[in-house]
Amino acid sequence: MGLLTIIKKQKLKDKECRCLVLGLDNSGKSTVVDWVLSVYKNQDRRTITPTVGFQIHTVPFANHNVQLWDIGGQSTLRPYWDNYFDKTDVLLWVMDTAAASRMDESVQELKTILRNRDRLGYNCRIIVLLNKKDLVEGADKVTQTLQSDLERLLQLENVPIETRASNALTGEGLETLMASIVGGKCVDRGVRESTIKSIS
Numbered sequence: 304m305g306l307l308t309i310i311k312k313q314k315l316k317d318k319e320c321r322c323l324v325l326g327l328d329n330s331g332k333s334t335v336v337d338w339v340l341s342v343y344k345n346q347d348r349r350t351i352t353p354t355v356g357f358q359i360h361t362v363p364f365a366n367h368n369v370q371l372w373d374i375g376g377q378s379t380l381r382p383y384w385d386n387y388f389d390k391t392d393v394l395l396w397v398m399d400t401a402a403a404s405r406m407d408e409s410v411q412e413l414k415t416i417l418r419n420r421d422r423l424g425y426n427c428r429i430i431v432l433l434n435k436k437d438l439v440e441g442a443d444k445v446t447q448t449l450q451s452d453l454e455r456l457l458q459l460e461n462v463p464i465e466t467r468a469s470n471a472l473t474g475e476g477l478e479t480l481m482a483s484i485v486g487g488k489c490v491d492r493g494v495r496e497s498t499i500k501s502i503s
């Protein structure tokens with residue numbers, strides 16, 4: 304391995320960003336992760352089955368190692384979500400834009416998390432991903448309305464949130480999402496490895 308390669312690899316290791324991917328079951332979390340892996344790690348796209356427990360993937364992006372923690376969203380698994388909160392840089396909250404009947408449930412779950420922000424850490428950034436935009440007619444208008452509704456609903460929590468829209472099947476919106484994920488503060492890799500060991 305040439306010196307340049309070693310230096311490049313070391314640089315990548317220096318910046319690590321831990322992103323917790325949460326949201327209700329069927330919102331598209333694993334599909335988002337799958338698209339990211341296919342593009343930035345050249346992995347074949349998989350057939351997605353409901354996530355039982357959690358999966359951790361590390362993806363190189365813009366001089367960062369982005370750790371994506373894909374956590375199962377079924378109601379039986381939600382009481383365990385906070386086991387993963389420690390040292391999270393970004394909480395990516397995935398919502399199914401087309402599932403109007405589950406919107407309220409999703410917002411309530413997010414509110415519960417935000418009310419316990421001491422567990423998540425006050426430096427953790429919150430990104431809400433309005434996924435499955437391809438399934439709604441007039442997606443841009445719908446996501447705009449949803450965005451302002453969300454801001455109003457989460458106002459009481461007094462937490463700044465960033466909203467993005469995506470189609471995880473085609474990857475639309477996901478490259479800018481990745482850029483946004485690494486845009487925040489990231490910390491040293493060593494700290495994170497000890498956390499993974501203690502949880503797994």
Ligand SMILES: Nc1nc2c(ncn2[C@@H]2O[C@H](COP(=O)(O)OP(=O)(O)O)[C@@H](O)[C@H]2O)c(=O)[nH]1
Nearest residue numbers: 328329330331332333334351434435470471472
């Ligand atoms: N049309 C459409 N379907 C999606 C999108 N994202 C995910 N899906 C589908 O939604 C279903 C649930 O996705 P999955 O990633 O397993 O959701 P998870 O339970 O949140 O991990 C799967 O059938 C996916 O193919 C999207 O952006 N558009």
Ligand SMILES: [Mg+2]
Nearest residue numbers: 332333353354
């Ligand atoms: Mg899943």
